Amino acid sequence: MATPVSSLNAATITQTRAVERIIQGQATSDGAGVKLTRVLTRDLQHRLDPFLMLDNFGTDNPEDYIGGFPDHPHRGFETITYMIDGRMRHRDSGGNEGLLQNGGVQWMTAGRGLVHSELPEQEEGRMEGFQLWLNLPAKDKMCEPGYVDIQSSDIPELDLGQGVVARLIAGSSHGRAAAMQRDVTEPLYIDVHFDGEGEFAQTLPAAHNAFVYVYRGEVEVGGQTIGLHRMGILKNDPDADGVIIRSKGPARVLLIAGRPLNEPIAQHGPFVMNTQQELFQAVADYQAGKFA
Incomplete structure (x- = not known):
């Protein structure tokens, strides 16, 4: 149930950020042939630091998702999976397991290393959602791995009137805390x-x-239109105190922001560290079976 927000708590923006550029995602596949659109690509990692990747998957055709994402490793960052429609089962090498369902979020901290799988628990119907990669600061890249499974009912919703509802995944909005908080990267995910x-x-x-x-x-x-399946990068403007998003009809949009780490990014597939030597060590540790 969405919580009504009084005008006293409403965000007051004196100047909105403008759109710097609009990005069209790249069609690709990952895992065992899952078709998806890669919206935030590697060439945008420094511009959108601390975010490393955003994938959008959405299809009614089971052949496009049924293979899922079998066992694969991660080290050095966090993955945030937000399910709009469908059911996905998560398992990892540390013995953790969870079911991600409509409207739910799984926030995984890979830290020093995990091997995990994400496999559909459906053979028909629509599967749609997003996976966002959030970098960890150098001091936390080798932290203990962990999961937070957030059911849809545990995500705060704000009813802002005029048919506008905001689901608060991370950060805060209009005086209300979201489901997740991070003290270094300070992510906002709405x-x-x-x-x-x-x-x-x-x-x-x-x-x-x-x-x-x-x-x-x-x-x-x-004043600039951002169309369907497009990402608008917002300008970093010292005179702007926020963003105002307007719609003339039914729409849904993710607003994502975070504090940049301003640290070197060294990536090799599912490993994201700060130096090439750390990447070599990540691969060696994985091959030696040292991940949780």
Whole structure:
């Protein structure tokens, strides 16, 4: 149930960030042939630090998702999987297991290393969602791995009136804390739903990198339209105190922002460290069976 927000708690933005550029994702496949769109690609990692990748998967054809993501390793960052439709079973080498369902989130901290799988628990119907990769600071890259499974009912929802509802996955909005908090990267992750014409305002620290991704309809930011399945990178403007997203019809959009780490990024597939030597060690540790 969405919580109504009084005007006293509403975000007041004196100047919205503008759109720096609009990105169209790249069609690709991953895992055992799962078809998806890679929205945040490697060439954008420094611009959108601390975020490393955003994938959007969505299909009604089981052949496009049924293979899932069999056992694969990770080290040095966090994965945030947000399921819009469908059921996905997670298992890992540390003995953890969970079921990700409609509207739920799994927040996995790979830390020093995990081998895990993500396999569909359905043979028909729609599967749709997102996976976001969030970098860990150098001091935390070798931390203990862990999971937080967040059911849809545990994600706070704000009813902002005029048919606008915000689901708060990470950070805070309009005086309300989201389901998850991180003290270094300070991620903001909000899923905004517009039933029709409406407006959503969100304060943003000037130094944070931010972007929006539209997965239903279209929206407008700073006078520029961001169309369906497009990502709008928001300008870093010291005079802007947030962002105002407007919609003229039904739409859904992710608003994602975070504090940049400003650290070197060394990546080899599912390993993200700070140096090449650390990558060599990650591969050696994985081959030696040292991941949890």
